[in-house]
Amino acid sequence: MQAAAVEAYVEAARSLPGNPSSLHWAGRDARRVLENARESIAAAIHAEPGSIVFTSGGTEADNMAVQGVLRQTPPGNIVTTAIEHPAVLQPLARWDDDAHRAAGWSLRRVRPEDDGCVRAAAMIAQIDDETRLVCMMLANNETGAVQPVRQVAEYCRQRGIPMLIDAVQGLGKMALDVDALGADFVALSAHKIGGPRGVGALVIRRGIKLPELAPGGGQERKRRSGTENVPGIAAFAAALEHVDFSATAAMRDSFEETLLQQIPDARIFAWDAVRVANTSMFSVPGLDGETLLMQLDLAGFAVASGSACSSGKRDPSHVLMSMGIKRELARSAIRVSFGPGNRYEDGTALVAALVQARRRLQAMAGMAA
Ligand SMILES: Cc1ncc(COP(=O)(O)O)c(C=O)c1O
Incomplete structure (x- = not known):
């Protein structure tokens, strides 16, 4: 608050x-x-x-x-x-x-x-x-x-x-x-x-x-x-x-730029649209959003996945599905909200955590295969 x-x-x-x-x-x-x-x-x-x-x-x-x-x-x-x-x-x-x-x-x-x-x-x-x-x-x-x-x-x-x-x-x-x-x-x-x-x-x-x-x-x-x-x-x-969200748009944009530099195959949703200043929703292909969320949680980041959990089964986001996004990609979606209390470094640190989480999850998948 x-x-x-x-x-x-x-x-x-x-x-x-x-x-x-x-x-x-x-x-x-x-x-x-x-x-x-x-x-x-x-x-x-x-x-x-x-x-x-x-x-x-x-x-x-x-x-x-x-x-x-x-x-x-x-x-x-x-x-x-x-x-x-x-x-x-x-x-x-x-x-x-x-x-x-x-x-x-x-x-x-x-x-x-x-x-x-x-x-x-x-x-x-x-x-x-x-x-x-x-x-x-x-x-x-x-x-x-x-x-x-x-x-x-x-x-x-x-x-x-x-x-x-x-x-x-x-x-x-x-x-x-x-x-x-x-x-x-x-x-x-x-x-x-x-x-x-x-x-x-x-x-x-x-x-x-x-x-x-x-x-x-x-x-x-x-x-x-x-x-x-x-x-x-x-x-x-x-x-x-x-209320003052004036700084968050630049912070969000800088986060997304770094994200695409570090993870070029990441997909940012509604990228072409006029968006409110604090929101970024993206997918890192091949990674399950919920699993990624847990990895990021362990690293201290509070992000949301794009899926809704109801009655034990996870449905991909109805928003992404209605935008014609493929189910698999929608399942890997993550939502980030920047608040006035965030700093630029938080975005950079989040990208670093994403890169690390992806490496770890891919290594685990490789071991399981
Ligand atoms: C667009 C929109 N409508 C309604 C609500 C519900 O608001 P509340 O959590 O205050 O009940 C939310 C909450 O996230 C929302 O994002």
């Missing part, structure tokens, strides 16, 4: 014992900090403070929009991309089961081009009078590829079709102007910008009503019940105020 976010968290946790819904002085103090955080976040993303509903993170924000819209509309189609985060794909999948299909629902997942970007025209071609919801991410969480949400949002706005933009990976790393986008829903998460885990927000355009996912005390103007996480929200605002 960013130092400013930790400070804001600790200060709020220590000095604000009240429930922001309480009318006594302690409640009012907590309410003041909560509303200041709301205003500060709203100003940073050009949204109205009243449009921000705090949640437990990006997953809840995505679900709130997806389930909220779809539960109250008649059957029709849903248009999304094949590269969304599971926080969007999983709730949407509920509207794609046999019962929903029989009732007239259909889910249209638009695939990206080889560069990891879905084309706006391809999305728009799928939208028609029966479209009940459009979901598109601002930047992909695996490749970092920035998606053309602005054009799609403009089209949806003109046609009055609800749209959710999952901006979790774009927040703090690229300009985000919610007013200009005009989308009905924008999902955010604090932990991608050095804020606390378990805090996020859904920005809901004025005038739109959604049923609550978990009805209760009617907090957040009856849009999300439950006592607000005041320290977490104060820390979210502080993190956004101090």
